[in-house]
Amino acid sequence: MNAGKLSQKTSLAKSGDSNLHRKLAQSIGNQILSGVYAPGAILPNEADWCRIYGTSRTTVREAVKTLTAKGLLKSRTKIGSRVEPRENWNILDRDVLAWHMAAxxxxxxxxxxxxxxxxxxxxxxxxxxxxxxxxxxxxxxxxxxxxxxxxxxxxxxxxxxxxxxxxxxxxxxxxxxxxxxxxxxxxxxxxxxxxxxxxxxxxxxxxxxxxxxxxxxxxxxxxxxxxxxxxxxxxxxxxxxxxxxxxxxxxxx
Amino acid sequence: MNAGKLSQKTSLAKSGDSNLHRKLAQSIGNQILSGVYAPGAILPNEADWCRIYGTSRTTVREAVKTLTAKGLLKSRTKIGSRVEPRENWNILDRDVLAWHMAAxxxxxxxxxxxxxxxxxxxxxxxxxxxxxxxxxxxxxxxxxxxxxxxxxxxxxxxxxxxxxxxxxxxxxxxxxxxxxxxxxxxxxxxxxxxxxxxxxxxxxxxxxxxxxxxxxxxxxxxxxxxxxxxxxxxxxxxxxxxxxxxxxxxxxx
DNA sequence: AATCCCTATTTGTATGATAATTTGGCACAA
DNA sequence: TTGTGCCAAATTATCATACAAATAGGGATT
Structure with missing residues (x-):
């Protein structure tokens, strides 16, 4: 699970394109590509992310949807969001490739x-x-x-x-x-x-x-x-x- | 729910995975791939989609984020969502490829x-x-x-x-x-x-x-x-x- | 031991309100 | 006329809240 206290807000890198949900997606995406959350792992739930980043659920959900669309995640009711196996990742997506390279x-x-x-x-x-x-x-x-x-x-x-x-x-x-x-x-x-x-x-x-x-x-x-x-x-x-x-x-x- | 009889409402195909935002994404994605909305075109705005499909803005936005993540769209304040040039489409994405094939x-x-x-x-x-x-x-x-x-x-x-x-x-x-x-x-x-x-x-x-x-x-x-x-x-x-x-x-x- | 049901958890959807962004036009001045 | 700056309107972005739907997992019942 998620180590540490959730009360601590993670500060988001100020990327050029400043959309909050985009930054969130970037942050989570980077964590997935760098192995913080491995394939099969279950991510913190939406409420957790809200606390971690200090944002609304709307924003978190849009970030999750972005990552889902890139093949990194899959969400199921009552379970949460699980990291997909690597072969499903859209590695040739611009963002995913950038995260991959950074890692x-x-x-x-x-x-x-x-x-x-x-x-x-x-x-x-x-x-x-x-x-x-x-x-x-x-x-x-x-x-x-x-x-x-x-x-x-x-x-x-x-x-x-x-x-x-x-x-x-x-x-x-x-x-x-x-x-x-x-x-x-x-x-x-x-x-x-x-x-x-x-x-x-x-x-x-x-x-x-x-x-x-x-x-x-x-x-x-x-x-x-x-x-x-x-x-x-x-x-x-x-x-x-x-x-x-x-x-x-x-x-x- | 209010499965209304609004004559203007476009009925969504019942796909296997029944998420509303997913169905929306599929519907809009199909329209883009089949050329209803060509690259460079500006899509109906969020409020319009709400009326067209009879869904909430939340759902519409999640669908749009999905399509954006696949490289089909880009949204800008005051402008709306514009269809991206084809070379930005993640054609090897499972969904995009399916829509492409259908078209x-x-x-x-x-x-x-x-x-x-x-x-x-x-x-x-x-x-x-x-x-x-x-x-x-x-x-x-x-x-x-x-x-x-x-x-x-x-x-x-x-x-x-x-x-x-x-x-x-x-x-x-x-x-x-x-x-x-x-x-x-x-x-x-x-x-x-x-x-x-x-x-x-x-x-x-x-x-x-x-x-x-x-x-x-x-x-x-x-x-x-x-x-x-x-x-x-x-x-x-x-x-x-x-x-x-x-x-x-x-x-x- | 097997079955059924119930409940708690988590995502899904809706509503409504406010903020931020920026185009496009308008007023005004040079 | 032309340029400049500013305002307003349209649209997405974000937030808060509430309720719906699905279902894993436990507990009751047989």
Whole structure:
């Protein structure tokens, strides 16, 4: 059960989007992903949460509904809310992925991500080469141009993300779209993670160009190969970061 | 209760799990996925939904929070709730996928699914061959045995699903787990769709056995090949179903 | 030992009130 | 005319309270 006295109000992190129920969901979600409440465990009931956070039941319930919708919980009358088994979690949900990342060793996380990226992105590039519309090709091209203009550094992350997302969109298969969030998260956080130790940032531009050209020509095979090549480079960059193996904990705000 | 005769009240389908806010979410979710409310559109406000469905605002808000958590909506004060762009939808969420399927032509849906399955499942099988634990291998084996016992027919669907899910679990990469829902949905609905026109149902057993053996031996390459082979067969089965191209509408219960 | 029923607990739904947010228009000034 | 700032209205966000529904678990009865 819940350790300690319930009289103590837990203070909620001030996240950017300031909805109370959202903050609650974030707080509870983080606790679930970090293992405070394991799958199968029964959470404190609604009244408890009210006391813990000092909010109304309405707000608590909306937070719980949010987590339920993401597959983390299931509520039953007289029982309470129970944490669902991991395989039911919508891990590719933006929030869930963020909570997951916060609870994990970055090394492990990037390893999982790269494993999936190497499976999917070459095929996505191949599909894009075959299925892209002219408009989608334009989006890819523009993202690439912006990337080139920005050169290396923090500013190149956004167009880089746009490039990969545009590619994904051009594959024209809705079932792949959830991976956009994973890619976005990967690229953004990877930059933070590797930026201090990125040996040859400009090397990525030609690799991206290779994908763009193959997709432009409609050459699926070449696109696949180029995408894989880029990912292999990314692997090496990650590998060169000294393994701190520490969870990035937010310093006290 | 006041199950009124308000002529304007939309009657809610009686889904298995009978929560009012859940039914509401289902109803609104279906409308979004079927295009009644397109991305960018602003939904009726909470008061409107109350009138439309004859429920309290509490219930409406919980339904909206559910849909928001699945990426379908975003609410803003003074504006209302707006439908998010498709790429933000958690399409691999169980509910969203079901609504999506209900709104689509089955042929198209299965085409998308098979495209993704052919990308992922061979790699999943390969990863499973490398990463499986003994326990996971046992789960796969047991599912296969149950499948063989059940022979063809409706009873073989459940173990078939279990086989593929066990394989997925054995790949030991959390980021792949959302596809379990897709696979489950695909296999289940595929049976409904092809059962009347499935020429050689027993042919699938040896194919599954091929995957099992490869995974047992830890032979990634063979596992990949066997998984792809199974999927190619599935493709053919689908192709042989005469294209009715009709949406399966539930007859009024 | 088995069955039935009752009650206590917890989530589910309803109602009504107030707070917070912010768009869009209006008044006013430059 | 144009810009600027401010107000009001619409809508979601939050709170408080009450009652309904479901059901696990215990207790009474057989």
């Amino acid at each position: 994990m060793n970055p090394q492990e996380f990037f390893a999982s991500v790269q494993e999936v990226r190497k499976i999917l992105e070459p095929e996505i590039a191949a599909l894009a080469a075959l299925n892209r519309t002219p408009q989608q090709l334009r989006a890819i091209t523009e993202a690439f141009e912006d990337m080139r203009k920005a050169k290396a550094g923090r500013n190149s992350v956004a167009p880089d993300v746009r490039f990969h997302l545009a590619l994904l969109a051009a594959a024209n298969n809705v079932l792949l779209s959830p991976f956009g969030i994973m890619i976005e998260s990967a690229l953004t956080n990877m930059f933070e993670f590797t930026s201090t130790h990125n040996p040859e940032p400009d090397m990525f531009i030609p690799k991206h160009e290779g994908i763009l050209k193959a997709v432009t020509r409609g050459n699926a095979k070449a696109a696949r190969k180029a995408a894989l090549s880029l990912l292999t480079d990314t692997d090496q960059t990650i590998a060169q970061v000294p393994s701190k193996a520490k969870k990035p904990r937010k310093p006290k705000a | 689509m032509n089955p042929q198209e849906f299965f085409a998308s699914v098979q495209e993704v399955r052919k990308i992922l499942e061979p790699e999943i099988a390969a990863l499973a061959a490398l990463n499986r634990t003994p326990q996971q291998l046992r789960a796969i084996t047991e599912a296969f045995e149950d499948m063989r016992k059940a022979k063809a027919g409706r009873n073989s669907v459940a173990p078939d699903v279990r086989f593929h899910l066990a394989l997925l679990a054995a790949a030991n990469n959390v980021l792949l787990s959302p596809f379990g829902i897709m696979i489950e949905s695909a296999l289940t609905n595929m049976f409904e769709f092809t059962s009347t026109h499935n020429p050689e149902p027993d042919m699938f057993i040896p194919k599954h056995e091929g995957i099992l053996k490869a995974v047992t031996r830890g032979n990634a390459k063979a596992a990949r090949k066997a998984a792809l082979s199974l999927l190619t067969d599935t493709d053919q089965t689908i192709a042989q179903v005469p294209s009715k191209a009709k949406k399966p509408r539930k007859p009024k219960a």
